[in-house]
Amino acid sequence: MKPYALSLTEASAALADGSLSPVELTDSVLERIDDVDPQVNAYVTVAADAARAQAAQAERDIAAGRRRGPLHGVPMALKDLIDTAGVRTTSSSAVRAARVPGEDSVVAARLKAAGAVLLGKVHTHEFAYGLTTPQTRNPWNLDHVPGGSSGGSAAAVAAGMATFSLGTDTGGSIRVPAALSGVVGLKPTYGLVPRQGVASLSWSLDHVGPITRTARDAGLVLDALAGHHPGDPAGLDRPHEARASRPGQGLQGVRVGVPVNHYFDRVDPQVEAAVRKALDDMTALGARLVDVEIPMAEYVQAIQWGLMVPEATAYHEQHLHTMADLYGPDVRVLLEAGALVPATDYLRAQRARTLMRDEWSRVLREVDVIAAPAVPATAARADQEAFRWPDGTTESVSDAYVRLAAPANITGLPALSVPAGADAHGLPIGLQLIGRPFGEATVLHVAEAYEQVRGPAPMAERQAG
Numbered sequence: 001m002k003p004y005a006l007s008l009t010e011a012s013a014a015l016a017d018g019s020l021s022p023v024e025l026t027d028s029v030l031e032r033i034d035d036v037d038p039q040v041n042a043y044v045t046v047a048a049d050a051a052r053a054q055a056a057q058a059e060r061d062i063a064a065g066r067r068r069g070p071l072h073g074v075p076m077a078l079k080d081l082i083d084t085a086g087v088r089t090t091s092s093s094a095v096r097a098a099r100v101p102g103e104d105s106v107v108a109a110r111l112k113a114a115g116a117v118l119l120g121k122v123h124t125h126e127f128a129y130g131l132t133t134p135q136t137r138n139p140w141n142l143d144h145v146p147g148g149s150s151g152g153s154a155a156a157v158a159a160g161m162a163t164f165s166l167g168t169d170t171g172g173s174i175r176v177p178a179a180l181s182g183v184v185g186l187k188p189t190y191g192l193v194p195r196q197g198v199a200s201l202s203w204s205l206d207h208v209g210p211i212t213r214t215a216r217d218a219g220l221v222l223d224a225l226a227g228h229h230p231g232d233p234a235g236l237d238r239p240h241e242a243r244a245s246r247p248g249q250g251l252q253g254v255r256v257g258v259p260v261n262h263y264f265d266r267v268d269p270q271v272e273a274a275v276r277k278a279l280d281d282m283t284a285l286g287a288r289l290v291d292v293e294i295p296m297a298e299y300v301q302a303i304q305w306g307l308m309v310p311e312a313t314a315y316h317e318q319h320l321h322t323m324a325d326l327y328g329p330d331v332r333v334l335l336e337a338g339a340l341v342p343a344t345d346y347l348r349a350q351r352a353r354t355l356m357r358d359e360w361s362r363v364l365r366e367v368d369v370i371a372a373p374a375v376p377a378t379a380a381r382a383d384q385e386a387f388r389w390p391d392g393t394t395e396s397v398s399d400a401y402v403r404l405a406a407p408a409n410i411t412g413l414p415a416l417s418v419p420a421g422a423d424a425h426g427l428p429i430g431l432q433l434i435g436r437p438f439g440e441a442t443v444l445h446v447a448e449a450y451e452q453v454r455g456p457a458p459m460a461e462r463q464a465g
Helices: 008-017 022-040 048-063 106-113 151-157 175-181 215-225 269-284 296-324 329-338 343-363 397-403 404-409 440-454
Strands: 044-045 074-078 117-122 166-171 184-187 209-212 256-258 286-292 368-374 387-388 393-396 415-422 428-435
Touching: 008 022, 008 215, 008 286, 022 044, 022 048, 022 074, 022 117, 022 343, 044 175, 044 415, 074 106, 106 117, 106 215, 117 151, 117 440, 151 209, 175 184, 175 415, 175 428, 184 215, 184 440, 209 215, 215 415, 215 440, 256 269, 256 404, 269 286, 269 368, 269 415, 269 428, 296 329, 296 343, 329 393, 329 440, 343 404, 343 415, 368 440, 387 397, 393 397, 393 404, 415 440, 428 440
Parallel strands: 074 117, 074 166, 256 286, 256 368
Antiparallel strands: 044 117, 166 209, 184 209, 184 415, 368 428, 387 393, 415 428
């Protein structure tokens, strides 16, 4: 296996025992970027020279017995919303095309302190305001989207162009591209990972989290990211409990909630079949399946849009007055629409969010996690505008992708997408796991146990290689 194809866990073990060096690993991934990214277009900026210098320093440090932990010497990519000192951070927008931050974001600084090697910045749907990342292609099939808004982050990991990456998630923007690109994406509990230095889409819905090849990898990255920072006004001053791996323990005693509404409504039959098969696998591992009713499901879209749209417009208000023509047309129309939302509607959405959070808390007292599709369909074609469902209804691609992801943003609950097979065209399917507040350890344990049955997800080689 070439070094670029290693998972974070595998790469970290090889770096620790000396069978692989940080320089060899980083060179392998950079060569993979040269080979694949001209077709996929995941990267905005590749900082190859700086990455090689960081890898060489990591190699010296590890050789001298100064290994900092499992991320030391491991090459990664950051979504282009995340500030990095001295490296261009554009939000994939002409509005910020020449922007070079003077300071690292908190998460970039924490990864730097952990010894991770920054390869560069990867594309987002402009300012994270979309679910497709149209400038990037899905490495499983270049005619399809990778999902968004963290499409570059997911495509890079799926194609071996980063050992792990960070994305952001406001309405599914980590889990949607993870599901569509065949990798693992974790949205932590709201406030667990600091957002200082990360461009905002919607301050009360935004989360930062890892995109990796395995659930165990996601836990390793989360351990480096989590924890209170005084500069983050949304941060929670609560210590993060590092996850302990429990291989071979199965899922004995774990109660898995299976939605009887919302999550299997208007879902592609192949997606539903894959998720139902995953539920059977969990049962074989000892889990107990419990039917649950998703509360206030009919209000999900109204609450999500009622919060996100005006908050996004408030963030961009100054630039809308001075450089509106630099925004892409799809983003500009949403930002302009946000100015028309009455304050009373925004406050109603906030009140409804509180009710929804309370109701979900009640449901999660009865189960340990909820398992459902991450998205209702696999990756759309790049020119596709809508899905047509068996009942004759149509739904825009963005509305479809956000529908099953948004509840975890509204409630702030931890949620993860893990690969659960592929459709007849070889496009990945994602299983979503949603847990209790600060229940990342349980969510990751269930995902890791399922991976042991499912086997490692393949790397995207067919169209990208």
